[in-house]
Amino acid sequence: MDLGKYGHLTYSTLVHPGDTWEEMWHSLTTYVPQVKARVSPNKPYGVSLRISASSAETLTNSPEERKKLSAFLDDNDMYLYTVNAFPYGPFKNQIVKLEVYEPDWATERRTRYTMQVADILAEVCPDFVNPSIQSPPLGFKGNVTGPDYVEAFAANVRHLAAHLHRIRERTGRTVTLALEPEPCCFLETTAETVDFFVNVLRSDKSIAALARDLETTPNEARAILQRHIGTVYDICHQAVEFENITESLQSLADNDIPVFKLQEAAAVRIPDVTQASVDALQEYADSVYLTQTIQMKDGVITRFLNLEDAFADFHANPGKREWRIHFHVPVFLEELGEHFKTTRFAIEEALAFHKKHMKSTQLEIETYTWDVLPDHLKTGDIVDYVTMELEWVKGQLGVV
Numbered sequence: 001m002d003l004g005k006y007g008h009l010t011y012s013t014l015v016h017p018g019d020t021w022e023e024m025w026h027s028l029t030t031y032v033p034q035v036k037a038r039v040s041p042n043k044p045y046g047v048s049l050r051i052s053a054s055s056a057e058t059l060t061n062s063p064e065e066r067k068k069l070s071a072f073l074d075d076n077d078m079y080l081y082t083v084n085a086f087p088y089g090p091f092k093n094q095i096v097k098l099e100v101y102e103p104d105w106a107t108e109r110r111t112r113y114t115m116q117v118a119d120i121l122a123e124v125c126p127d128f129v130n131p132s133i134q135s136p137p138l139g140f141k142g143n144v145t146g147p148d149y150v151e152a153f154a155a156n157v158r159h160l161a162a163h164l165h166r167i168r169e170r171t172g173r174t175v176t177l178a179l180e181p182e183p184c185c186f187l188e189t190t191a192e193t194v195d196f197f198v199n200v201l202r203s204d205k206s207i208a209a210l211a212r213d214l215e216t217t218p219n220e221a222r223a224i225l226q227r228h229i230g231t232v233y234d235i236c237h238q239a240v241e242f243e244n245i246t247e248s249l250q251s252l253a254d255n256d257i258p259v260f261k262l263q264e265a266a267a268v269r270i271p272d273v274t275q276a277s278v279d280a281l282q283e284y285a286d287s288v289y290l291t292q293t294i295q296m297k298d299g300v301i302t303r304f305l306n307l308e309d310a311f312a313d314f315h316a317n318p319g320k321r322e323w324r325i326h327f328h329v330p331v332f333l334e335e336l337g338e339h340f341k342t343t344r345f346a347i348e349e350a351l352a353f354h355k356k357h358m359k360s361t362q363l364e365i366e367t368y369t370w371d372v373l374p375d376h377l378k379t380g381d382i383v384d385y386v387t388m389e390l391e392w393v394k395g396q397l398g399v400v
Contacts, residue, residue, distance in 0.1 A: 001039060001040040001043060001044070001045050001046055002043065002044065002046065003363070003394070003397065003399050004399075005358065006354065006355070006358070006363070006397050006399065007262075007358070007360060007361040007362055007363050008046040008081055008129065008361065008362055008363065009046070009363040009364070009365075009390065009393060009394065010045070010046045010047060010048045010081075010082070010363075010364055010365075010390075011035070011048065011364065011365040011366070011367075011386050011389060011390060012048050012050070012084055012263075012364055012365065012366040012367075012368060013027055013028065013031075013032065013047070013048055013049055013050050013084070014050045014084050014086075014087075014091065014366065014368040015366075015367060015368045015369075015370050015382065015386070016031055016050075016382070017092050018050040018052065018055070018091075018092070019052055019054065019089070019090045019091060019092055020052070020054050020055060020058075021054065021055040021058040021059065021065065024049070024050055024051070024052075024055055025069075028047070028049065028072070029072065031382060031383060031386075032045075032047060032076075032078070033076055033078075034383045035383055035386050035387060035390070036076070036077070036078065038383070038387045039387055039390045039391065039394075043077075044077050044078065044079055045076075045077065045078045045079075046078070046079055046080075046081045046082075046129075047073065047078050047079065047080050047081070048081070048082045048083070048084060048364050049080055049082075049083050049084070050083070050084045050087075050091075051083050051084070051085055051117050051120065052087060052088065052089065052090075052091070053088045053089060053109075053113045054089075056085075056113055056116040056117050056120065057116070059116075059120050060116045060119065060120065066120065066123060066124060069124055070123075070124050073124070079125070079126045079128075079129065080121070080124050080125050080126075080131065081125060081126075081129040081131050081132070081362060082131060082132045082133075082134065082261055082362055082364060083117055083120075083121060083131065083132070083133050083134065084134045085113065085114055085117045085133050085134060085135055086100070086134050086135060086136050086180065087100050088102065088103060088109075088110065088113060089102075091368075092371065094288060095288045096288050096289055096290075097288070097289065097290050098140055098290070100136075100289070100290070101136050101137075101139055101140045101143075101185065104136060104138060104139030104140065104143065104153075105135075105136065105138045105139060105152075105153045105156050105157060106138075106139060106149055106152035106153055106156065107156070108156070110135075110136075110156065111156045111159055111160055114133060114135060114160055114177065115160060115163045117133050118133060118160075118163060118164055118167060118175045118177075119167070121133065121173075121175050122167045122171050122173040122175055125173070127172075127173075129361075130173075130174040130175070130176060130361075131173075131175050131176070132175075132176045132177075132178045132232075132260040132261050132362055133175065133176065133177050133178060134178050134180055134232050134261060135177055135178065135179055135180065135232075136179070136180065136182075136185070137179060137180055137181050137182045137185035137186055137187035137188065138153045138157075138179065138185070138186040138187055138196070139153065139185065139186050140184065140185055140186070141184055141185050141186050141188065142184075144186050150186075150196075150200060151200075153186070153196075153200075154196075154200050154201050154206055155209070157177070157179075157201060157229060158201075158206065158209060158210045158213065158225075159213075160177055160228075160229075161177070161210060161224055161225055161228050161229050162210065162213050162214055162224075164176070164177065164224075164228040165214060165224045165228065168228075174227065174228070175228070176227075176228050176229070176230060176258070176260045177228060177229050177230070177260075178230055178231055178232040178259075178260040178261050179193075179229075179230070179231055179232065180231065180232035180234055180237070180263075181193050181231065181233075181234070181237055181238070182234070182237050182292075182326075183237060183240055183241060183292035183294060183303065183326050184290070184292050184303060184305055188241065189238075189241055189243065190238060190243055190248040190251050190252065191251075193231060193252070193257065194251060194252070194255050194257065197229075197255065197257050198255055201225060201229065202222065202225060204218075207221045207222050207225070208221075210224065210225065226256060226258070229258075230257060230258030230259060230260045231252065231257060231258065231259055231260065232259075232260065232261045232263055233249065233252070233259045233261070233262050233263060233350075233359070233360070234263040234265055234366065235262070235263060235264060235265060235266075235343075235346050235347050235350045236263075236265035236266055236267040236326070236328060236343060236346070236347075237265075237326070238346070239266075239267060239324065239343035239345075239346035240267050240292065240294050240324040240325070240326050240343065241294055241301075241324075242294060242296055242301060242324065245346050245349045245350050245353070246349060246353055249350065249353050249357075249359055250353075253357070253359075259359050259360045260360060260362060261360060261362040261363070261364055262350065262354060262359055262360040262362065262363050262364075263363075263364050263365075263366050264331050264347050264350075264351070264363065264364070264365045264366070264389075264393050265328050265331065265347075265365070265366045265367060266328065266329050266330070266331045266333070266342045266343050266344045266346075266347060266367075267324055267325055267326055267327060267328065267329065267342065267343045268281075268284065268323075268324070268325040268327045268329060268336065268340055268342060268343075269322070269323070269324050269325075269340065269341045269342055269343050270322060270323040270324075270325070270339065270340060270341070271322050271341060272320060272321075272322065273314060273320075273321050273322065273323050274339070276339060277339035277340070278311055278314055280337070280338070280339045280340070281307060281311075281325075281339075281340075283374050284307060284325070284327050284374070285306070285307040285308055285311070287327070287369075289327075289369070290305060290306060290326065291306050291307040291325055291326060291327050292304070292305060292306070292325070292326040293306070293307050293309070293310040293323050293324070293325045293326070294323070294324050294325075295310060295313070295321050295322070295323055296321060296322045296324075297317075297319060297320070297321035297322075298319070307325060310323060310325075324343060327369065328366065328367045328368060328369045329342055329367065329369070329373070329377060330367060330377060330385065330388070330389060331344060331347055331365060331367060331389050331392060331393065332344070332388055332389060332392035333377070336377065337376070347393075347396070348396060351393070351396045351397060354397075355397060355398075363393065365386075365389045365390060365393060367385075367389060370382055370385065
């Protein structure tokens with residue numbers, strides 16, 4: 001929905017089944033109209049759509065399906081302004097873990113898939129938005145073997161930038177790529193993100209390569225990268241990293257790195273880890289998703305890929321510590337029971353920054369873990385739950 005000076009707000013349909021276009025179509029037509037009826041009954045409602053590689057192939061090869069999508073949005077007073085193209089393959093009801101980053105941005109498959117999504121957006125989205133494509137943080141950090149791997153990331157992002165530029169020249173539509181930093185990935189911290197953009201993607205060598213590809217000047221190539229390539233800022237991720245949210249957002253601004261989507265998400269926080277809290281965390285540990293856990297102990301940060309690794313360290317190395325866990329929980333909750341808190345404070349800080357500086361024209365709530373949340377955190381059905389999250393964010397922005 002259009003919040004005026006604060007941008008567009010929606011929720012991520014990644015929360016619904018959507019591994020195939022048939023599943024996504026069912027989720028889109030079943031749940032999203034119900035949410036709109038509650039939060040934006042008399043005004044157009046913006047949609048975030050999950051498009052997997054399978055769905056991208058279907059839509060690319062079927063003009064009829066694209067027309068059906070456009071007609072549904074028009075008929076229901078909705079508009080598409082962002083796509084989640086992070087998970088390439090299946091994401092629901094099976095173990096995902098590290099597979100969520102594959103294929104990564106060193107591969108042609110990731111590039112081709114993202115180009116397909118861009119073409120779909122250019123056709124389906126309205127003229128009044130510059131649609132964004134949410135994409136992985138280039139790859140899992142443990143897979144990056146050296147400078148050649150990093151250059152492969154940069155080369156494929158440049159190829160995508162060239163494709164987006166050609167779309168703009170052909171259609172007048174500005175489609176953007178939003179890379180999403182995430183714990184334990186190549187783009188993880190704000191400092192690492194700035195380093196990649198400034199010293200790799202926008203290096204003189206990289207700019208020259210894009211200029212050659214597009215047969216244009218280095219200055220124009222630099223402007224193309226600035227216009228089309230930026231970030232998704234998932235507030236939960238940077239909070240899990242123990243980053244100061246205001247300083248993090250300001251650093252991106254100082255380095256002219258666009259935030260194409262500001263994502264409202266909250267993580268689990270254990271301010272003082274005890275055996276009781278470890279016991280209570282067991283129900284979160286056996287998840288189909290990664291549960292990256294960042295530990296602060298004696299002023300030192302330690303990263304664990306899953307909760308089970310953090311449990312082992314707790315028993316092997318006693319002492320006071322705080323854990324922040326990459327497990328998305330309802331954004332409106334500050335506490336999750338006797339032992340747990342959340343990083344809701346980081347969302348409040350980011351939205352306060354946004355109110356002063358208009359950080360992004362696109363806002364999105366991403367609590368995709370509904371299907372694996374403990375039962376006591378499920379407030380009503382999925383439509384109730386999503387509606388409560390949207391209303392909470394609107395409240396933080398002072399929008400009625």
